[in-house]
Amino acid sequence: MHNIKKPKIDNLEQYLENCIDKLRKTKIKTKNMIPEIVRKCNLYEKNASNNTLYLLNKTIFDDEIVQNQSFKKLYDNHMSKQSSYAYDLYNKLLASAPFDKCPYCSQGDVEELDHFLPKTDDGYPEFSIIPINLVPSCHRCNHKKHEFIPTNKDKQFIHPYFINNINDHRWLYCKIDYKIENKPTFIFYINCPNEIETSIQECINFQFNKLELAILYSKNAANEYAGIKSIIDKYQEDKETLIQLYSDKAKSYEKHIRNSWQTAMYYALLEEIS
Numbered sequence: 001m002h003n004i005k006k007p008k009i010d011n012l013e014q015y016l017e018n019c020i021d022k023l024r025k026t027k028i029k030t031k032n033m034i035p036e037i038v039r040k041c042n043l044y045e046k047n048a049s050n051n052t053l054y055l056l057n058k059t060i061f062d063d064e065i066v067q068n069q070s071f072k073k074l075y076d077n078h079m080s081k082q083s084s085y086a087y088d089l090y091n092k093l094l095a096s097a098p099f100d101k102c103p104y105c106s107q108g109d110v111e112e113l114d115h116f117l118p119k120t121d122d123g124y125p126e127f128s129i130i131p132i133n134l135v136p137s138c139h140r141c142n143h144k145k146h147e148f149i150p151t152n153k154d155k156q157f158i159h160p161y162f163i164n165n166i167n168d169h170r171w172l173y174c175k176i177d178y179k180i181e182n183k184p185t186f187i188f189y190i191n192c193p194n195e196i197e198t199s200i201q202e203c204i205n206f207q208f209n210k211l212e213l214a215i216l217y218s219k220n221a222a223n224e225y226a227g228i229k230s231i232i233d234k235y236q237e238d239k240e241t242l243i244q245l246y247s248d249k250a251k252s253y254e255k256h257i258r259n260s261w262q263t264a265m266y267y268a269l270l271e272e273i274s
Contacts, residue, residue, distance in 0.1 A: 001207065002106050002257055004097055006161040007131035012038055019085055019129055022078045026070045029062050037126050044117075044132065048162040051199055053117065054150035059126050071125035079129050080113070086129060097136040103160035104145065105213055106257050107220060108138025116159060118147040132161055144211050154202045157210075163200065167258040169193050171204060174221070174264035176272055186221035186265055188214045217261035224265065239273060246270035 009015050013034055020030045040059060047053045065071075079086040093113055102108040114137040119128035127133035137145075150156040158166055171192040177185040190208050192201040208214065235241040250266035257263070 001158055001166055001204065001259060002098065002101070002103050002160070003164045003166055004103050004136070004160045007093060007096065007134075009131060012041060012130075015086075016129075019074050019078050022085060023070055023073065026062075026065050029065055030070045033061075033065075033126070037130075040126055041130055041132070044127065044130070045162075048132070048159050051156065051159075051163065051203065052153070053159070054152055054156060056117070056124070058122075058124060061125070069121075069125075071128040072119055075115075075119060075128040089131065090134075093131060093134050094136050101257075102138035102141050103135065104137055104141035104157070104207065104211060105216060106260050107216060108140050110136040111139045112137060112142055114142045114145060116157070118149060120147050123147060123149055135160055140216070141211055148210070153199050155206050156203045157207050158200070158203050163203075166200070166204075169195050170254075170258055170263075171196065171201075172259040172261070172264045174217075174261070174268035176268050184222075184225060186218050186225070186268070188217040188221075188261060188264060213261075217264075220261055221265045224262065242273055243270065246273065 016034050016037060017031065020027060020034070023030055036059065040056075043056060044053070047056050078084045079090050081087065084090075090113065094110055097103060097110045100110050102110055104114075113134045115123075115128065116133050116135050117124040117127055119125045124133070145157065148157065169192075171190055173189055173191050175187050175189070177187055179185065190205050192204060196204075231245065232242065235245070246266050246269045250263055250270055253260050253262040253266060
């Protein structure tokens, strides 16, 4: 998990108007909602900054707007579609993730945009093309997160644009199990320090479990270990060299993303041999 710089639009009203201009049947009615959408965006920013998006009320739409799926069409036809009005912004958002890595897992490559609050009819379709609601993600995380709607403070995802101190402290750890001889199993778990406020701790645990990151990280760690097994075998009798190898790897990954599975894995190997 890691944060991304929050996107900005100089003139949100103009951006919405230009996008809505592309609609046909419901253009006028949808345009009339622009002041309300802007108001809701301001509330979104406030709530997201306080980690309380679950308190954001849903908008009641005109039936015709709902039936014609106006806001979904804005995203599908006028943002994510090649050569559409907001396609350049779509690509800019895709490219905004550091090192092209998904902020939900810090592992998968960015492939698509996730609607942090879903654009479903029973969700928040008014945010379908709002940049702060569009998070670059890998397909796996987007699929597992699906159309999740936060309902209370204990069950929320970390918003990559608003929770900026997620990696100020270590909270991802790993232990090694040797149930199968010479074939270690890497078990990842969360252990948040008291310095992280309780509500953020709950979000970290929820996201870790909801996205089944322990399974993902364990598989990746097994592949990583297999890749360095020949080096480990070569220096099996040279403990100091292995300690230096694990220490260098752990510190390097920690500098890159403090709570990456690689950081946790190499610190676990280091602890085991020290």
